Amino acid sequence: MEYKRGRYSWLLRPFLIIFDVTIINVLAFYFFNFNQTEIDFFSIDFLNNKHLLYITYSTVFWLVSTSFLKFYEVYRYTSTINIFSLIIKQFVVFTIIVYAFIGAFRSIDVQSYTTLEYLFLSFASITTIKLVSFYGLKSFRSFLRGNVRRVVIIGKGEGAQELKQLFTKRKELGYSIKGVFANSDNHKFTGNIADSFTFLNEGNGIDEIYCAIDELTEKEVNDYVKHAEVNHCNIKFIPATSKLLTKRLKTDYYNYLPILSMPEVALNNDFNKFVKRLFDMVFSLLILLLVLSWLIPILFVIIKLESKGPLFYTHKRNGINYKEFNCHKFRSLKINKVVEGTYITQHDDRVTKIGRFLRTTSLDEFPQFYNVLKGDMSVVGPRPHMLSYTDDYSKKIDKYNFIFRHNVKPGVTGLAQIRGFRGEIKNDQDIINRIKFDNYYIENWSLVLDIKIIFKTIINVFKGQKEAY
Missing domain, CATH: 3.40.50.150 (Vaccinia Virus protein VP39)
Incomplete structure (x- = not known):
């Protein structure tokens, strides 16, 4: 994510927003005749109080349009041409917004040239302050060596x-x-x-x-x-x-x-992160209480009877922004040691009988809901790779796409997994397709997509996947 730097320059954007909204509304009182002899801000009849209605209308649509056009996303490296391009685009859009309001309320007696005067004076003021702040900061950096x-x-x-x-x-x-x-x-x-x-x-x-x-x-x-x-x-x-x-x-x-x-992908904005985190916590708690509470004792007995070793297998994985974390699984091998750089093959003799069942049904992944509850993982996301595998895969994948994949939390299940790109990597195309589906998920995330992936995963648990071994 992009971290805001500097002591006070971050205050400039909200100041400009407040100034611009104030200008377009104050000048509206001067130029527009709303056929009211008295301005009643507390009028119960909201629709008949055109002044109050216009303030609400112009403020909402100004904020929406500037957000859409990224009007306030001006940085120290932004060129003057790009600034004027933003101003012209916003002028055109806001002109349409103003004329749409006047057209909707035909009782408003405003001449076309008066409206244009209002728009030009508003944007002359907005442009002046925008340029003064932009070049003022440049001078501050050049001569006073501030905001560096x-x-x-x-x-x-x-x-x-x-x-x-x-x-x-x-x-x-x-x-x-x-x-x-x-x-x-x-x-x-x-x-x-x-x-x-x-x-x-x-x-x-x-x-x-x-x-x-x-x-x-x-x-x-x-x-x-x-x-x-x-x-x-x-x-x-x-x-x-x-x-x-x-x-x-x-x-x-x-x-x-x-x-x-x-x-900042949609998945990482504050509201969506809150929604996804809330969903993750509720879902993982349900799995831990309703499934793992009785499954763990049963598997403890079965796994211990078949082979020596712990119930859980813990390994290092790369999470969001390559952060390492301990990922948990039910142990499915006779030995609790995996040779670096090797994959579990289809007829691998290291896999126990119960381990084969766990891997085929993906039940070995269920302890990862504890990782979800801790915040290391999400229920749905790109599957986390072992550290050695991350190094191997990165040599076969465009670095920019590989970095993008690590921009979100990894998941217990994911789009690539339900599409069959999981388990053993037999050729370069397997990992290329896996990354392709992971990146598609990040770019097109929605809670509905998460639910679809979860339902498909549940079906695969009962049906099994030929790639799960």
Whole structure:
């Protein structure tokens, strides 16, 4: 997710919203004749109080339209052309909104040129304040060195060097480079990749990390993402300029240089996270109380009778933002040791008789509802991979798609799993399809989709899947 940085600049956006809403409503009183000799804000007849009705109408539709057009999403690297583009788009949309109101209430006696005067004066005021705030902050950064973000750049390629030059020359952008790290003997770098982790862990108050992703191993990318998550700093990626940009990561342009960052997918906005978390807690509690409360004692006896070892098998998995957690399953093997880099094959002699049944019906996954209750996992999401498998898979998958997959919590079940892409990876296409379905789920999440996946999973528990062994 994108962390808000800076001390007071974050207050600018709500100030601009309040100013803009005030302007469009105050000027409406001056320009529009609502055929009322007296303004009664407390009139019981709401529809006949056109002033109050217009305030409500204009405020609601202003907030909705600006949100849709991302009118207030102006950043330090946004170009002036893009700002004017936003203003023109909002002007056109709000013009339609105003004329729609006047058309709906024909009793309002307002001339067309008066409406245009209102709109032009409103947007002249809004544009002036928007530009004054934008260039005022630039001057504040250039001359007073305030509102500065402390950054490190990882990489030695063309994109990393271009970004370094941009931050160095364009002081008004407000970026202070605290280090440039790359695996190179050139003295112009602060240190190598290993040195960068030492530097970051020393607590230098870094706000943003810029990584040339194609120059890093999957483990290094994982470590930077985890550091950013723990220390609440932003991580952004510099793509190879010769490559087509991925549609899954958010693309911003610093001058003409594309910079990628994790988007806020619908699944991760505050309201949807609350809904999904509430659903996860209720569902996992029901499973723990109604199923596992009697299943655990029965399986404890059966598993112990067939082979020595614990009831549960616990292993490390990668969760959201590559965060490691202990994932729990019912033990299904004769030995509680899995050789790194190996998969359970269809006729694997390590699997016990009860273990075969548990794996075929996916009952071995049920202890993971404890992980759901703890918050490490969700009921539905991309299936978590073992750490060694994450390294293997990342070499076969486009890095941008693989990072996107780790942007949400992993699930006990998922879209890829019910489509048959689970268990043993026999060829590269298996993992490619798995990631494809995982990313489709993230991009198209809804509570209805979660319920559909859960119902399909329940059917598979009774019917079994040929890939589950």
